[in-house]
Amino acid sequence: xxxxxxxxxxxxxxxxxxxxxxxxxxxxxxxxxxxxxxxxxxxxxxxxxxxxxxxxxxxxxxxxxxxxxxxxxxxxxxxxxxxxxxxxxxxxxxxxxxxxxxxxxxxxxxxxxxxxxxxxxxxxxxxxxxxxxxxxxxxxxxxxxxxxxxxxxxxxxxxxxxxxxxxxxxxxxxxxxxxxxxxxxxxxxxxxxxxxxxxxxxxxxxxxxxxxxxxxxxxxxxxxxxxxxxxxxxxxxxxxxxxxxxxxxxxxxxxxxxxxxxxxxxxxxxxxxxxxxxxxxxxxxxxxxxxxxxxxxxxxxxxxxxxxxxxxxxxxxxxxxxxxxxxxxxxxxxxxxxxxxxxxxxxxxxxxxxxxxxxxxxxxxxxxxxxxxxxxxxxxxxxxxxx
Amino acid sequence: xxxxxxxxxxxxxxxxxxxxxxxxxxxxxxxxxxxxxxxxxxxxxxxxxxxxxxxxxxxxxxxxxxxxxxxxxxxxxxxxxxxxxxxxxxxxxxxxxxxxxxxxxxxxxxxxxxxxxxxxxxxxxxxxxxxxxxxxxxxxxxxxxxxxxxxxxxxxxxxxxxxxxxxxxxxxxxxxxxxxxxxxxxxxxxxxxxxxxxxxxxxxxxxxxxxxxxxxxxxxxxxxxxxxxxxxxxxxxxxxxxxxxxxxxxxxxxxxxxxxxxxxxxxxxxxxxxxxxxxxxxxxxxxxxxxxxxxxxxxxxxxxxxxxxxxxxxxxxxxxxxxxxxxxxxxxxxxxxxxxxxxxxxxxxxxxxxxxxxxxxxxxxxxxxxxxxxxxxxxxxxxxxxxxxxxxxxxxxxxxxxxxxxxxxxxxxxxxxxxxxxxxxxxxxxxxxxxxxxxxxxxxxxxxxxxxxxxxxxxxxxxxxxxxxxxxxxxxxxxxxxxxxxxxxxxxxxxxxxxxxxxxxxxxxxxxxxxxxxxxxxxxxxxxxxxxxxxxxxxxxxxxxxxxxxxxxxxxxxxxxxxxxxxxxxxxxxxxxxxxxxxxxxxxxxxxxx
Ligand SMILES: Cc1cc2nc3c(=O)[nH]c(=O)nc-3n(C[C@H](O)[C@H](O)[C@H](O)COP(=O)(O)O)c2cc1C
Ligand code: SF4
Ligand code: SF4
Ligand code: SF4
Ligand code: SF4
Ligand code: FES
Numbered sequence: 013x014x015x016x017x018x019x020x021x022x023x024x025x026x027x028x029x030x031x032x033x034x035x036x037x038x039x040x041x042x043x044x045x046x047x048x049x050x051x052x053x054x055x056x057x058x059x060x061x062x063x064x065x066x067x068x069x070x071x072x073x074x075x076x077x078x079x080x081x082x083x084x085x086x087x088x089x090x091x092x093x094x095x096x097x098x099x100x101x102x103x104x105x106x107x108x109x110x111x112x113x114x115x116x117x118x119x120x121x122x123x124x125x126x127x128x129x130x131x132x133x134x135x136x137x138x139x140x141x142x143x144x145x146x147x148x149x150x151x152x153x154x155x156x157x158x159x160x161x162x163x164x165x166x167x168x169x170x171x172x173x174x175x176x177x178x179x180x181x182x183x184x185x186x187x188x189x190x191x192x193x194x195x196x197x198x199x200x201x202x203x204x205x206x207x208x209x210x211x212x213x214x215x216x217x218x219x220x221x222x223x224x225x226x227x228x229x230x231x232x233x234x235x236x237x238x239x240x241x242x243x244x245x246x247x248x249x250x251x252x253x254x255x256x257x258x259x260x261x262x263x264x265x266x267x268x269x270x271x272x273x274x275x276x277x278x279x280x281x282x283x284x285x286x287x288x289x290x291x292x293x294x295x296x297x298x299x300x301x302x303x304x305x306x307x308x309x310x311x312x313x314x315x316x317x318x319x320x321x322x323x324x325x326x327x328x329x330x331x332x333x334x335x336x337x338x339x340x341x342x343x344x345x346x347x348x349x350x351x352x353x354x355x356x357x358x359x360x361x362x363x364x365x366x367x368x369x370x371x372x373x374x375x376x377x378x379x380x381x382x383x384x385x386x387x388x389x390x391x392x393x394x395x396x397x398x399x
Numbered sequence: 400x401x402x403x404x405x406x407x408x409x410x411x412x413x414x415x416x417x418x419x420x421x422x423x424x425x426x427x428x429x430x431x432x433x434x435x436x437x438x439x440x441x442x443x444x445x446x447x448x449x450x451x452x453x454x455x456x457x458x459x460x461x462x463x464x465x466x467x468x469x470x471x472x473x474x475x476x477x478x479x480x481x482x483x484x485x486x487x488x489x490x491x492x493x494x495x496x497x498x499x500x501x502x503x504x505x506x507x508x509x510x511x512x513x514x515x516x517x518x519x520x521x522x523x524x525x526x527x528x529x530x531x532x533x534x535x536x537x538x539x540x541x542x543x544x545x546x547x548x549x550x551x552x553x554x555x556x557x558x559x560x561x562x563x564x565x566x567x568x569x570x571x572x573x574x575x576x577x578x579x580x581x582x583x584x585x586x587x588x589x590x591x592x593x594x595x596x597x598x599x600x601x602x603x604x605x606x607x608x609x610x611x612x613x614x615x616x617x618x619x620x621x622x623x624x625x626x627x628x629x630x631x632x633x634x635x636x637x638x639x640x641x642x643x644x645x646x647x648x649x650x651x652x653x654x655x656x657x658x659x660x661x662x663x664x665x666x667x668x669x670x671x672x673x674x675x676x677x678x679x680x681x682x683x684x685x686x687x688x689x690x691x692x693x694x695x696x697x698x699x700x701x702x703x704x705x706x707x708x709x710x711x712x713x714x715x716x717x718x719x720x721x722x723x724x725x726x727x728x729x730x731x732x733x734x735x736x737x738x739x740x741x742x743x744x745x746x747x748x749x750x751x752x753x754x755x756x757x758x759x760x761x762x763x764x765x766x767x768x769x770x771x772x773x774x775x776x777x778x779x780x781x782x783x784x785x786x787x788x789x790x791x792x793x794x795x796x797x798x799x800x801x802x803x804x805x806x807x808x809x810x811x812x813x814x815x816x817x818x819x820x821x822x823x824x825x826x827x828x829x830x831x832x833x834x835x836x837x838x839x840x841x842x843x844x845x846x847x848x849x850x851x852x853x854x855x856x857x858x859x860x861x862x863x864x865x866x867x868x869x870x871x872x873x874x875x876x877x878x879x880x881x882x883x884x885x886x887x888x889x890x891x892x893x894x895x896x897x898x899x900x901x902x903x904x905x906x907x908x909x910x911x912x913x914x915x916x917x918x919x920x921x922x923x924x925x926x927x928x929x930x931x932x933x934x935x936x937x938x939x940x941x942x943x944x945x946x947x948x949x950x951x952x953x954x955x956x957x958x959x960x961x962x963x964x965x966x967x968x969x970x971x972x973x974x975x976x977x978x979x980x981x982x983x984x985x986x987x988x989x990x991x992x993x
Contacts, residue, residue: 167572169572184568184569186569189442189444189461189464189465191465191466325573326573326574327572327573327574327575328572328573329572329573329574329576330572330573330576331550331569331571331572331573331574331575331576332443332445332550332552332569332576333444333445333446333447334445334446334447334448334487334490334491334549334550335447335486335487335490337494337550337573337574337576338490338491338493338494338527339490340573340574341494341527341574342490342493342524342525342527345525345527346524346525349525355525362523365486366486366524369482369483369486369487371458372457372458372459372479372483373447373450373458373459373461373483373486373487374447375444375445375447375461380458
């Protein structure tokens with residue numbers, strides 16, 4: 013652990029000191045294995061929520077031998093309070109597209125798809141222009157990579173990579189059983205690499221600066237920079253790029269309103285950190301960093317906060333699997349029943365146990381992660397749950 | 400196939416690569432509970448009841464959906480696993496309208512079994528059952544009660560994968576997620592063929608056949624009514640399962656006795672109707688062949704396709720409405736039987752047809768709907784008044800207090816109670832074709848089909864589509880136009896395969912003269928009204944029993960059935976004659992595609 017103070021970074025949104033397609037060109041002069049290895053070395057983890065090491069994912073994808081391989085940029089960004097991917101696509105689309113192109117080149121894939129959240133359809137004209145620009149460079153570089161835009165299905169669960177693929181295949185957006193993973197058997201049964209918008213942009217940056225330099229951002233445990241979609245009780249709502257590895261207390265000092273009682277890290281699927289743990293919790297360590305970051309001050313009812321989350325989960329669960337479909341409803345009804353006195357206080361403990369079962373048995377990340385926010389809020393704000 | 404090694408509950412085992420943990424465990428008799436899993440269907444992995452622990456992994460894995468991997472160390476019975484399963488079953492119960500005492504699936508329900516096994520307590524969680532769920536009783540055949548649904552999607556998979564109908568789908572998400580028809584229309588207004596295959600695979604009472612046994616009891620109890628019961632061939636090889644007999648036990652004699660003891664005035668055999676179908680359909684085929692081959696009549700549709708299976712008939716009406724000319728105009732054996740009951744039988748017995756109640760005991764859910772098709776009243780009355788499934792009939796036997804397994808064997812009544820082995824094999828896929836060929840070949844050549852024991856094995860089996868070609872040689876003079884002709888036939892079962900056959904026809908590429916289509920996988924032995932559960936092994940055993948019953952019959956060709964000869968001489972005069980057309984043939988209608 014380090015006691016690094018909060019540091020702003022300016023990598024992802026920095027203006028193009030080296031044009032993204034120049035990065036692509038330079039990268040393509042290197043050895044493919046070397047580039048994938050650089051990514052691994054950089055310590056970059058997926059920014060879509062699950063935090064899977066990106067270099068490793070690319071390595072597996074590169075090993076898949078198939079005439080047709082797909083690269084999907086996950087721009088579904090369906091969680092309330094998140095808007096970082098949108099900002100990247102608006103402000104630095106070339107970093108994103110060049111990241112996709114580097115993946116295409118390094119892993120021998122020819123088809124690229126940007127899966128764009130339906131609410132972002134107004135970005136399509138600009139993105140199409142950007143794709144045309146890219147096409148010209150690609151021709152120059154002799155890179156065969158065709159990028160298309162797919163307008164999403166509109167449900168939060170369609171951001172989950174296998175549900176996303178199902179919906180692209182014209183089916184209902186339900187997560188698939190894994191294995192097989194998309195890397196082996198994805199869109200239309202072909203090997204498919206799914207990465208988040210920010211992940212692709214960060215890949216460009218790793219290639220721009222090299223693993224060693226990228227790794228120097230952050231701390232010895234947490235590398236690189238990361239975008240935070242900040243909302244809640246903060247005078248500085250918006251997207252902030254920060255070096256990883258800071259303490260919650262430093263974060264709160266910078267972004268709180270002086271009265272912060274809790275911070276939700278990693279969005280609805282993440283953890284709620286109470287004030288007493290601000291000093292001992294490092295952002296990104298043992299907690300996910302996808303999704304929205306929310307700051308709550310003392311006027312907030314944490315019961316309302318978790319009630320909102322559960323409402324969201326109960327509605328946005330795809331509904332196929334038992335623990336998630338019914339478990340989310342039970343948690344919601346359960347806290348209401350405790351609040352109203354219909355169930356005893358101890359029922360909260362039963363509910364926490366239930367949320368653990370959901371974690372153990374749910375089919376996808378949605379049902380598996382409900383316990384994160386639920387247990388942390390129930391544990392730390394028990395009084396608020398009861399009275 | 401390469402092999403892998405793993406450990407399940409401490410036991411080392413070697414299995415084929417790609418096998419699921421569930422199947423691997425089965426091999427060493429480790430029983431893992433399941434709910435959404437069904438052997439006939441693709442993996443869903445949605446109920447999560449089958450979770451197991453894989454050492455080294457924190458999360459549990461759904462064993463039905465997870466391939467066994469080299470070196471896996473699996474535990475199926477730990478506290479973690481048991482607690483999780485109990486929690487999941489408790490959740491299912493909390494969403495469920497648990498009314499077992501009044502439920503049709505009571506004592507044969509997979510949710511009930513799980514709840515009992517894990518001894519879930521009802522108050523563990525609050526009820527999240529949706530209020531005001533209405534049971535859809537709009538269909539003649541199927542009832543849908545969402546309050547009993549566990550969302551396993553077996554029905555959806557059945558309808559899509561096995562039947563290619565897609566009448567059912569998953570709609571909404573989250574807490575509103577449910578199983579719906581197109582636009583949530585009532586069942587009787589959608590593309591559903593009433594095949595009942597979804598009912599056979601529904602683990603609970605959410606999908607059931609519409610029951611008619613109360614009406615039947617009422618008729619039996621009415622002294623002014625003359626109740627005629629007839630039973631289809633495949634009922635007698637499956638009914639025994641309702642009374643804990645081994646699968647594949649033939650119970651024909653006991654079944655007849657049971658009907659008589661229940662109070663039927665006459666116990667007759669639908670197989671007679673099957674024999675009659677063969678005569679009419681065989682002649683229809685020969686007539687079509689003559690018109691097409693000799694007269695060059697372009698309006699004649701070949702191949703001709705059988706029309707015995709009402710689910711299949713509704714399927715083609717919805718999906719291929721421009722190709723109805725390929726269907727034989729023959730009514731199904733059930734409906735022929737009904738029409739003859741209220742005319743010929745009534746006349747012979749001196750009973751007023753208005754007092755006759757004709758009841759068909761069928762392996763089928765679609766037969767209920769067929770009996771209610773508006774045009775099925777050529778006798779001047781409803782040809783068939785009620786269709787019962789094998790399951791309903793089994794329940795009625797229990798209600799009647801009969802000790803089924805100890806009943807004596809008795810014979811069907813006469814008339815219309817005599818049948819042949821050819822009528823029997825209608826119960827299995829390929830049977831109608833085989834029966835038709837036995838008779839048609841004999842009619843055309845004066846000799847028996849050139850197969851040992853009349854067993855036309857090329858059309859038997861379980862492949863979804865089976866084709867055969869039979870060379871016709873040594874024809875009698877009046878059939879000389881068929882001399883040397885290779886008669887190309889095909890057999891398809893399950894509507895998925897029917898669609899393949901029809902796509903070929905629609906593309907003008909069908910090489911066949913005559914095709915048998917059965918709506919249900921395995922034919923009637925796998926019908927939607929048969930005892931639950933069903934799987935490939937069960938269907939194979941029932942099929943075996945059908946062919947045994949065939950071999951046990953002294954007469955095995957429809958045209959040699961003396962009661963058939965009699966009905967033509969006394970009543971129908973000749974095949975495809977005036978009376979036949981009036982009573983035994985029908986027409987079809989175009990339907991829309993949702
Ligand atoms: C319920 C749910 C919603 C998700 N939504 C998104 C999303 O909107 N955008 C995204 O990039 N990843 C989302 N993910 C994660 C994806 O499944 C996948 O892990 C990710 O796109 C992989 O990219 P990465 O490795 O670059 O993070 C979601 C996951 C779950 C379980
Ligand atoms: S965990 Fe929830 S969202 Fe994921 S598959 Fe199950 S029901 Fe669907
Ligand atoms: S479906 Fe099963 S558990 Fe539900 S009421 Fe019927 S028998 Fe009981
Ligand atoms: S009865 Fe047959 S066609 Fe109708 S919904 Fe069930 S499986 Fe589909
Ligand atoms: S109706 Fe039956 S088969 Fe279909 S999802 Fe519900 S419980 Fe499962
Ligand atoms: S039986 Fe395995 S998840 Fe349902």
